[in-house]
Amino acid sequence: MTPTLFWTGFFVITSFALYIGIAIASRVGSTDEFYVAGHHVPPVFNGMATAADWMSAASFLSMAGLIAFSGYDGSVFLMGWTGGYVLLALLLAPYLRRFGKFTVPDFIGDRYYSNTARVVAVVCAIFVSFTYIAGQMQGVGIAFSRFLEIPIEAGVVIGGLVVLMYATLGGMKGITYTQVAQYCVLIFAFMTPAIFISLQLTGSPVPQLGFIGNASDGTPLLMKLDGMLTELGFAPYTDGSKSTFDVFAITLALMAGTAGLPHVIVRFFTVPKAADARKSAGWALLFIGILYVTAPAVAVFARTNFIETVNESVYEPETTTLAEGESATPDWFHRWETTGLLGFEDRNGDGRIQYRADPATNEVTTLNRDIFVLANPEIANLPAWVIGLVVSGGIAAALSTAAGLLLVISSSISHDLCRKVLFKSMTDKQELLIARLSATGAVLIAILAGIYPPGFVASVVALAFGLAAASFFPAILLGIFWQRMSKEGAIAGMVTGLGVTGAYILTYKIFGWIPNDAEYWILGVSPEGFGTIGMVISFVISVTVSLMTPAPPAEVRELVERIRAP
Amino acid sequence: MAQDKSSARKAYWRANLGLMGILLAVWFTVSFGFGILLRPWLDQVSLGGAPLGFWFAQQGSILTFIVLIFYYAWAMNRLEARFANRLGSGDMTPVTPADAPDPEDAS
Numbered sequence: 001m002t003p004t005l006f007w008t009g010f011f012v013i014t015s016f017a018l019y020i021g022i023a024i025a026s027r028v029g030s031t032d033e034f035y036v037a038g039h040h041v042p043p044v045f046n047g048m049a050t051a052a053d054w055m056s057a058a059s060f061l062s063m064a065g066l067i068a069f070s071g072y073d074g075s076v077f078l079m080g081w082t083g084g085y086v087l088l089a090l091l092l093a094p095y096l097r098r099f100g101k102f103t104v105p106d107f108i109g110d111r112y113y114s115n116t117a118r119v120v121a122v123v124c125a126i127f128v129s130f131t132y133i134a135g136q137m138q139g140v141g142i143a144f145s146r147f148l149e150i151p152i153e154a155g156v157v158i159g160g161l162v163v164l165m166y167a168t169l170g171g172m173k174g175i176t177y178t179q180v181a182q183y184c185v186l187i188f189a190f191m192t193p194a195i196f197i198s199l200q201l202t203g204s205p206v207p208q209l210g211f212i213g214n215a216s217d218g219t220p221l222l223m224k225l226d227g228m229l230t231e232l233g234f235a236p237y238t239d240g241s242k243s244t245f246d247v248f249a250i251t252l253a254l255m256a257g258t259a260g261l262p263h264v265i266v267r268f269f270t271v272p273k274a275a276d277a278r279k280s281a282g283w284a285l286l287f288i289g290i291l292y293v294t295a296p297a298v299a300v301f302a303r304t305n306f307i308e309t310v311n312e313s314v315y316e317p318e319t320t321t322l323a324e325g326e327s328a329t330p331d332w333f334h335r336w337e338t339t340g341l342l343g344f345e346d347r348n349g350d351g352r353i354q355y356r357a358d359p360a361t362n363e364v365t366t367l368n369r370d371i372f373v374l375a376n377p378e379i380a381n382l383p384a385w386v387i388g389l390v391v392s393g394g395i396a397a398a399l400s401t402a403a404g405l406l407l408v409i410s411s412s413i414s415h416d417l418c419r420k421v422l423f424k425s426m427t428d429k430q431e432l433l434i435a436r437l438s439a440t441g442a443v444l445i446a447i448l449a450g451i452y453p454p455g456f457v458a459s460v461v462a463l464a465f466g467l468a469a470a471s472f473f474p475a476i477l478l479g480i481f482w483q484r485m486s487k488e489g490a491i492a493g494m495v496t497g498l499g500v501t502g503a504y505i506l507t508y509k510i511f512g513w514i515p516n517d518a519e520y521w522i523l524g525v526s527p528e529g530f531g532t533i534g535m536v537i538s539f540v541i542s543v544t545v546s547l548m549t550p551a552p553p554a555e556v557r558e559l560v561e562r563i564r565a566p
Numbered sequence: 567m568a569q570d571k572s573s574a575r576k577a578y579w580r581a582n583l584g585l586m587g588i589l590l591a592v593w594f595t596v597s598f599g600f601g602i603l604l605r606p607w608l609d610q611v612s613l614g615g616a617p618l619g620f621w622f623a624q625q626g627s628i629l630t631f632i633v634l635i636f637y638y639a640w641a642m643n644r645l646e647a648r649f650a651n652r653l654g655s656g657d658m659t660p661v662t663p664a665d666a667p668d669p670e671d672a673s
Contacts, residue, residue, distance in 0.1 A: 067624075072620055072623065072624075074624075075601060075620075075623035075624050078623070078624050078625075078627075078628060079597045079601055079623060079627050079628070082627070082628045082631055083593065083597050083627065083631055085631060085635060086589070086590075086593045086631050086634055086635060087593075089635040089638060089639070090586050090589060090590065090635075090638055091586070094642075208625065209614075211616065211624075211625065212613055212614030212615050212616040212621060212625075213614060213615060214615055219615075220612070220614070220615020220616070221615055222615050222616050222617070222620075223615060238609070238616075238617050238620045244602060244603065247602050248598060248602050248603070251597065251598065251601075251602065252598075275639070275642065275643055275646070278635070278638060278639035278642060279636075279639040281635050281639075282632065282635035282636040282638075282639050285628075285631055285632050285635055286632050286636075289628050289629070289631075289632050292628050293625050293628055293629065296624040296625060561575075564575075564579055565575055565578075565653065566578060566645075566646040566649060566650075566653060
């Protein structure tokens with residue numbers, strides 16, 4: 001057994017035991033506790049849980065690599081996935097908490113005095129959550145297969161069963177406290193290698209500062225990277241390739257989408273009062289920010305280090321004589337080649353690796369973006385236990401997000417569909433049973449989706465954000481801030497927003513009816529940014545239709561007054 | 567009495583909206599403004615080794631967002647404390663124009 005395998009197994013098993021222990025300690029007996037942890041979660045813990053809920057396998061494993069490749073263009077994720085919390089804290093969370101019920105469709109259904117609106121919201125919530133959860137389960141499976149020598153399928157099943165256990169036993173309460181533990185695991189796992197790499201490259205133990213600091217030769221690190229990239233034919237790191245309008249649209253769509261995602265919103269139902277919801281959003285963003293301000297630094301370190309150590313290095317130093325100033329390809333490059341995440345082809349037969357922008361001369365044929373986070377510990381020559389830690393951090397990020405999504409699916413079915421629409425006379429005990437059964441059903445579907453991932457998984461994240469931005473965000477916002485908004489307006493707005501955004505993304509990304517290329521985009525907006533256009537359309541339709549239809553009844557106006565009052 | 571309560575509610579809501587307006591303007595300025603629209607211009611200046619507009623897009627906006635939310639939570643607690651007795655059920659102090667909060671108060 002290699003040390004890496006041992007430590008990975010050790011951390012994964014220990015962390016799983018911890019999660020299950022928490023689940024057993026926090027099992028629940030009422031729907032109030034199952035859906036919103038009895039409204040008893042302290043703001044700081046809710047902030048941590050929200051951070052883990054929010055940061056998925058993609059944030060943990062892929063984001064730094066994505067930024068490393070795209071430079072300035074990667075900023076859309078950094079601003080988009082954090083700026084949404086400002087919208088949440090100011091515009092949505094405190095009012096939804098004061099509304100005081102359990103789910104997002106609950107609010108839509110009550111505010112728009114309509115079960116049609118509630119069902120539309122249920123459909124949106126379930127659709128958005130399933131698209132997201134498939135990617136998480138797949139992430140768990142890949143982490144298992146790559147590091148623990150277990151088949152992907154078995155990894156997905158093990159991960160699914162662990163989530164199932166704590167989600168059905170403890171509901172929101174169990175999920176909350178496991179998410180707190182998962183946050184601690186994932187942030188420690190992300191920061192440890194980042195600190196060491198920063199020390200090596202910039203001499204600063206604070207990676208966030210190393211980012212704007214100087215490289216060991218005294219020039220600013222970013223300027224040095226810009227110079228190296230231009231020399232190899234790439235665009236400078238600090239310059240973007242997307243149009244300004246598109247960057248604007250993507251950022252706004254991600255922000256509004258973040259604020260409109262039901263699994264994030266519902267976390268703010270768990271704190272004791274509205275003031276706690278505001279404070280808790282601050283804590284959430286602080287905990288998220290620790291990773292998000294480090295990720296651009298990791299990105300710069302990784303790209304710089306990759307070019308410095310790999311480019312022009314001698315691939316087989318055993319058989320080639322090294323000229324003066326030349327060095328051998330680092331060991332980690334060879335190790336990662338066997339995983340298929342890295343590929344090298346000696347096109348010009350000189351025995352050296354040429355990393356170039358031009359595909360005709362570039363010899364690094366495969367370069368997976370996840371590698372920068374996964375290989376970081378080895379690049380920095382850290383001991384095997386750090387690798388194990390990073391793997392368990394990635395799994396923690398995926399599981400915590402999957403659990404939050406699972407709860408949205410289960411509460412949408414048991415509470416909004418069964419209790420509020422289909423069987424109104426249900427008792428609390430029966431509702432709780434249905435909540436547990438639907439959580440179980442959802443896990444099984446998620447496991448299947450993780451094992452047989454639908455081909456479009458990679459592009460559905462854009463879909464989830466676009467749909468949330470164009471449906472939930474306008475409906476909730478206008479519901480709080482505009483009393484005149486009627487049920488017809490809300491339903492029309494949600495359906496049009498969903499329809500337009502969904503159609504655009506399907507056309508360009510999933511079916512490819514029109515080539516996904518800037519010259520064919522409407523207004524030059526990419527599918528990722530089209531949620532912004534969908535949102536604007538949804539706002540316009542909602543307002544127009546509301547003004548043409550009767551005003552909401554008096555009790556709804558009272559509801560709005562009540563959630564606004566302190 | 568009821569009149570007082572309803573005007574106090576209105577004043578509270580107006581103060582809240584004013585505060586929100588200012589904070590959302592800051593939110594917009596640091597991200598969409600400094601990080602996107604004004605970036606080419608800000609990039610002429612450097613913060614440490616990073617062009618300023620680029621820094622706002624990758625770190626500065628996030629740091630500002632965190633401060634914004636904590637500030638809003640703090641300012642709203644203060645606002646609610648100030649309105650507490652007027653909006654509560656019993657003790658009512660009349661709302662005088664001088665007493666009505668304005669957004670400047672908060673900052």
